[in-house]
Amino acid sequence: MSDDVWILGINMTKFGKHPDLDTVDLAAAAARDAIADAGVSMGDMGILAAGNLMGAGLGIGQALQKQIGQTGIPVYNVSNACATGATALRTAIMAIKAGECDFGLAVGVEKLAGAGLLAGGSRGDTKSEWTPKGRYGAVAPVDGRIGTDTMPGVFAQIGMEYGHKYGGTSFELFARISEKNHAHSTLNPLAAYSKRMTLDEIMNDMMIAYPNTRPMCSANCDGAAAAVVVSGTKLKTLSQEQQRRAVKVAASILTTDPWQESCQILPDVNTLTRNAATQAYEAAGIGPEDLDLVELHDCFATAELVHYDNLMLCEPGGAVDFFESGATWRDGSMPVNVSGGLESKGHPIAATGIANVWEVCHHLRGEAGDRQIENAKVGLAHVIGLGSACGVHILERAA
Amino acid sequence: MSQQVPLVEYLVLGDDPHLRAHECTKCGARYFDRRNACASCFADEFRDVDIATSGEVKAFTIVVFAAPGVPTPFVAAMVDCNGTSVRGNIINVEPDAEHVSLGMKVRLATTSLGEDTNGVEAVGFGFEPVPA
Known part of the structure; x- marks a missing residue:
């Protein structure tokens, strides 16, 4: 116990719209x-x-200290795309492992309600003169002319690539993954959206980037x-009470994307x-x-499928069959995203990598109420920040 | 004939338009953009290599919702050109799931982006289905 790091306290706000905050x-x-x-x-x-x-560079840590306590401690303002929250948590964990202090605080926050696409270049009128710019020597914006920079489109291709490699995917299969997460969200009072959606409703909603319709995309909030x-x-x-509720950080890992042949064309979120x-x-x-539940980065329904395989929840190439078996529903053998996932709980980017740890801790402490996974002992939280960074935390309840 | 410039430097125009990559002389990794050193093996010498102009669709999406000013729908794809992955749109095809499929055979085709005020035409590229 003495060499380990523990989560002593954890919290997430209600995800959704907070116009007054x-x-x-x-x-x-x-x-x-x-x-x-x-x-x-x-x-x-x-x-x-x-x-x-969204405010990277403005010093959220110091701004926060002004409101909750300026004690002079070191602040690390971290930025790692959608893995920002996990990076903040791991930074605090590393400081404790290094023996610098006994207690650390990690915070992730985002205001994204009403935001649209978070990537992809808008395009103005034709330039008066074609002039090569940047590392590709492009004379005009390439988003939409040479593939897509939009996240729904990038992650759609990531799911389709899996389908090309192993077969078995379809628009309906990806939509059914979303159906699961929206069903799970009905039990989560902190989710941005907690309405059950039928498969028809999901498939007939607004198409964003085939095969991802709007409810198959993470919710900005x-x-x-x-x-x-x-x-x-x-x-x-x-x-004794603090020790009983403490959750052990059995693993805190951060990786980046090692070079792969096609990674300059389509980000490799797998390796x-x-x-x-x-x-x-x-x-x-x-x-x-050994896992009792998993919160993984379903930024899009197409992404959840590939991470079943990447996290080795199934045999290599077996993600479709694994999902079809019902394993990842909350009453299945490996419940995935019982919070509702990013598709319904919401994805306030920098908060996500701590909120998923909160969800797992909630179950390990036996405090998850209606959505409690009974007798949960070990859980895994995963995030991907495109570019890329991956955070994985494995949490264990106190013995 | 009016003067032409490629949309990106890795598109080679002329009678036989094709893509050209920078290949690491040590490990063979290929890059379409300018690199300081090889991301795979850290060597810093590259040679230009021509990329096959036909390939197979490894992944695609049909983008319906894009940034302002980007015409939609369009098909964005990753194409395997004889072992080198290439990013491009699938063009000269109906942009729907009935007409585009995984594993589809495609070939490079050029498109015009129009002329600037000097009368210079910018030329882009995409991949079009190969008739069966």
């Missing part, structure tokens, strides 16, 4: 509630790691999540996830069969 308000709410959940105070924190992708981590040595000095999962299982001393 600004970014710092949301971060402050999650941070203060995580500290209260831990039963400690801001004065105990020895490090703050914070992320806010506002939200924050925060976690307090503590050293095992310090935890032993805390109350770095598989690498992160392999390292995480090894660090935790468990295998995928």
Whole structure:
């Protein structure tokens, strides 16, 4: 226990629309509630790691300190695309592992309600003179002329590539993955959207990038999540109640995408996830069969399928059959995204990599109410930030 | 004949339009953009290699919702050109799932982006279905 790092307190705000709260308000709410959940105070924190992708460069950590406590501790403002929250959490965990402090605070926050596409270049009128620019020497924007930069389109191709390699995918199959997550969301009061949707409703909704319709895309929304981590040595000095509710960080892994032949054409979200999962299982001393629940990065329905395989929840190439077996529904053998996933819970980018850890902790503590996975002991939280970064955390409940 | 410029430097125009990659002389990794060193093996010498002009669709999407000013729908794809993956649109085809499929055979085709005020025509590329 003494060498381990534990999550002592954790919180996520309601995801959705918060028109009356600004970014710092949301971060402050999650941070203060995580500290209260831990039963400690801001004065105990020895490090703050914070992320806010849309405001990257503005120093969310220091802005947050002004509202919850300026104690002079080191602040790390981190930015790692959709893996920003997981990166903040891992930064705090590393500081504790390094012996720099006993308590650390990690926060991720985003205001995205009403935002549209988050990538893809808009196009103006034809230039008065064609002039080559950038590393491709392009005389005009290439988004839409040479493939797509939009996330729904990129992740659509990632799912289709899996289908080309192994077969068995279809528009309907991807839509049924989304149907599962929307069904799960009905039990999550903190989800941005918690309405069950039929397969027909999902398939007949607005097409964004085939085969992803709107409900098959992650929901832009506002939200924050925060976690307090503590050293095992310090935890032993805390109350029985704090020790009982503490959740062990059995693995905290961050990887980037190693070079692959086609990675300059279509981002490879597979290899770095598989690498992160392999390292995480090894660090935790468990295998995928030991997991009671998984929260994985379903930024699009097409992405969830490939991560069944990447996280080794199924045999290589077996993701379609695995899903068809019903395994990933909440009453299946390997419940995936019982929170509703990014497609319904929502995806306030920098908050996501802590919110998925919150979901797993909620179950491990036996506090998940109607959506509790009974007797959950071990869970895995996964995020992908395109570019790419992958965070995997394996969490274990206190013995 | 009016003067032409390629949309991107890796498109070679002329009688036989094709794509050209920078290939790492040490490990053979191929890049369409300018690189400081090889991302695969870190060597820093490259030679230009011509890419096959026909290939097979490895992945595609039909983009319906794009940034302002980008005409939709269009088919974005990853095409396997004899072992080199290439990004491009599938053109000269109905942009729907009935007409585009995984494994479809395609070939390079050029498209005009129009002329600038000097009368110079920019030329882009896509991949069109190969008639069976």
